[in-house]
Amino acid sequence: MTDRLSHALRSDALDNRERILEAARAVFAVDGLDVPMREVARRAGVAPATLYRRFPTKEMLVTEAFAEQMYACRAVVDEGLADPDPWHGFCLVIEKMCELHARDRGFTAALISTFPKAVDFEARREYALRAVDELARRAKEAGRLRPDVVLDDVILVLMANSGIHATSPTTQVSASRRFAALAISAFQASPDASPLPPVARLASPASVTGHSQVGQASRPG
Amino acid sequence: MTDRLSHALRSDALDNRERILEAARAVFAVDGLDVPMREVARRAGVAPATLYRRFPTKEMLVTEAFAEQMYACRAVVDEGLADPDPWHGFCLVIEKMCELHARDRGFTAALISTFPKAVDFEARREYALRAVDELARRAKEAGRLRPDVVLDDVILVLMANSGIHATSPTTQVSASRRFAALAISAFQASPDASPLPPVARLASPASVTGHSQVGQASRPG
DNA sequence: ACGCTAACGCACGCCGCTGTCCGCCTCGCT
DNA sequence: AGCGAGGCGGACAGCGGCGTGCGTTAGCGT
Numbered sequence: 001m002t003d004r005l006s007h008a009l010r011s012d013a014l015d016n017r018e019r020i021l022e023a024a025r026a027v028f029a030v031d032g033l034d035v036p037m038r039e040v041a042r043r044a045g046v047a048p049a050t051l052y053r054r055f056p057t058k059e060m061l062v063t064e065a066f067a068e069q070m071y072a073c074r075a076v077v078d079e080g081l082a083d084p085d086p087w088h089g090f091c092l093v094i095e096k097m098c099e100l101h102a103r104d105r106g107f108t109a110a111l112i113s114t115f116p117k118a119v120d121f122e123a124r125r126e127y128a129l130r131a132v133d134e135l136a137r138r139a140k141e142a143g144r145l146r147p148d149v150v151l152d153d154v155i156l157v158l159m160a161n162s163g164i165h166a167t168s169p170t171t172q173v174s175a176s177r178r179f180a181a182l183a184i185s186a187f188q189a190s191p192d193a194s195p196l197p198p199v200a201r202l203a204s205p206a207s208v209t210g211h212s213q214v215g216q217a218s219r220p221g
Numbered sequence: 222m223t224d225r226l227s228h229a230l231r232s233d234a235l236d237n238r239e240r241i242l243e244a245a246r247a248v249f250a251v252d253g254l255d256v257p258m259r260e261v262a263r264r265a266g267v268a269p270a271t272l273y274r275r276f277p278t279k280e281m282l283v284t285e286a287f288a289e290q291m292y293a294c295r296a297v298v299d300e301g302l303a304d305p306d307p308w309h310g311f312c313l314v315i316e317k318m319c320e321l322h323a324r325d326r327g328f329t330a331a332l333i334s335t336f337p338k339a340v341d342f343e344a345r346r347e348y349a350l351r352a353v354d355e356l357a358r359r360a361k362e363a364g365r366l367r368p369d370v371v372l373d374d375v376i377l378v379l380m381a382n383s384g385i386h387a388t389s390p391t392t393q394v395s396a397s398r399r400f401a402a403l404a405i406s407a408f409q410a411s412p413d414a415s416p417l418p419p420v421a422r423l424a425s426p427a428s429v430t431g432h433s434q435v436g437q438a439s440r441p442g
Numbered sequence: 443a444c445g446c447t448a449a450c451g452c453a454c455g456c457c458g459c460t461g462t463c464c465g466c467c468t469c470g471c472t
Numbered sequence: 473a474g475c476g477a478g479g480c481g482g483a484c485a486g487c488g489g490c491g492t493g494c495g496t497t498a499g500c501g502t
Binding site: 153161162165174178179182184185187190194196199202 | 383407415
């Protein structure tokens with residue numbers, strides 16, 4: 001599909017396109033998605049018109065800019081799924097996802113709430129959620145993940161992680177790492193765990209939330 | 222100090238002032254702090270000039286609007302401190318704080334990150350942090366709070382809680398409640414708790430963070 | 443009741459962001 | 473090397489929010 005675009009693009013245009021995307025990624029990562037289009041253009045050393053020609057709407061720019069992040073996202077969940085120890089894989093996913101979002105502020109915004117229309121995002125998102133769901137099922141079967149945890153809880157934690165802000169990128173990832181560890185502590189099966197309040201239905205798709213208990217091992221009672 | 226202002230205010234001015242604050246609270250709670258000043262004025266049934274006359278800067282408006290929230294905040298920590306069971310008090314503070322922030326999106330923004338100049342906020346904030354610190358110390362002594370938890374972790378959780386967004390207010394508080402429960406699970410002392418990654422130094426004041434271990438019982442080493 | 447003065451709101455100018463048009467440039471084909 | 477189409481960038485108009493000056497209104501004290 002890249003060819004469909006690039007076959008008609010001249011070399012300088014392609015070059016500019018790449019620089020725009022690079023600049024967009026950089027500035028989105030640091031300042032979030034609310035930066036003006038002109039700022040992206042300025043950092044790319046390009047006039048606004050050029051930017052608008054390549055990416056008529058900000059949504060398109062964002063979608064393209066975070067494509068590789070989406071790949072990273074998929075890679076993380078696949079890595080988690082591949083782990084022989086499901087609990088370890090689950091923890092890995094939590095940690096990596098939190099770090100991913102900590103390193104790129106804009107990606108979180110893009111993924112969580114901002115552009116619901118980007119169908120490509122939706123598909124990948126659902127894939128990731130299904131994978132986490134499966135991982136959680138296995139981790140519960142292994143007795144490491146507490147049984148009353150729900151897929152929405154994972155989303156909850158990811159959303160919460162996006163609320164963490166720090167002054168420096170270093171502090172940001174370190175804070176996020178710490179938070180991920182705390183979240184994992186909360187998810188860990190424990191004999192003296194208090195029951196949780198009713199689940200909050202968030203954005204998990206119906207195809208996954210059909211069963212309210214995430215990765216619930218089919219138990220009769 | 223209210224008298225110092227109100228003695229010079231005419232009755233209609235005072236009435237408008239109250240309506241402005243009410244409108245500000247309402248809209249800040251739902252939409253956060255990024256709403257235009259004119260929107261507040263519109264909802265209050267007041268011209269922009271009037272709003273600006275009463276509150277020359279948005280910071281002043283926010284400070285006044287959330288004064289009662291700050292009282293509520295203090296009340297929560299005091300209630301927690303007064304609890305004979307420190308762990309129960311600690312949990313109470315976490316829960317109530319999370320709910321407070323869930324119910325009022327703008328308050329979170331105001332408290333956490335936005336207006337560092339509001340000295341009154343700072344003082345109250347520090348007071349609350351000291352109280353939580355003390356509570357944590359006692360809860361650790363009682364063996365209920367895991368010893369490697371740090372005051373910054375509480376801030377971390379509160380910040381994270383602010384990242385939770387939902388479509389309806391009901392879902393919002395329910396999600397936040399669930400999150401608070403998970404956080405408490407993470408904070409709970411447990412024999413099989415994995416060690417935590419290094420703490421992320423956040424915004425806790427030096428007067429409290431002088432000792433890095435929150436509420437650390439004085440141990441030789 | 444009357445007037446003084448404070449408060450109100452309309453309307454204005456300013457600024458930053460958005461998105462688009464048009465003349466010049468340059469890449470790429472021959 | 474020359475030509476043509478596609479690309480580039482400066483410039484422009486529209487919009488929305490911000491903060492303020494000024495004529496008018498209405499509270500409050502006498």
